[in-house]
Amino acid sequence: MRLRDRSIRMRKRRSHFRRSLAELESDLETTRVRIQQLENTLRGVVRNLDNISIGGPCRCGESMLLIRQKKIFCPECGYQRTM
Secondary structure, three states, rough: OOOHHHHHHOOOHHHHHHHHHHHHHHHHHHHHHHHHHHHHHHHHHHHOOOOEEEEOOOOOOOEEEEEOEEEEEEEOOOEEEOO
């Protein structure tokens, strides 16, 4: 009886892990799509502004660097330098 109970618990646990994994995969895909949408939107905004472009990530890791009139700056942490 004890072995049967253990087997039932293991099946329930595996089923729970499968559901959790499926939920995580779904959340990850939703997040990936949202990030792509935000990147496309940001590119559209930048295209409509005068003399501004997007650089690489800032050292703070919270934002991409913006480049305007030969100045590089981070809108999140305030980092700035001239080119």
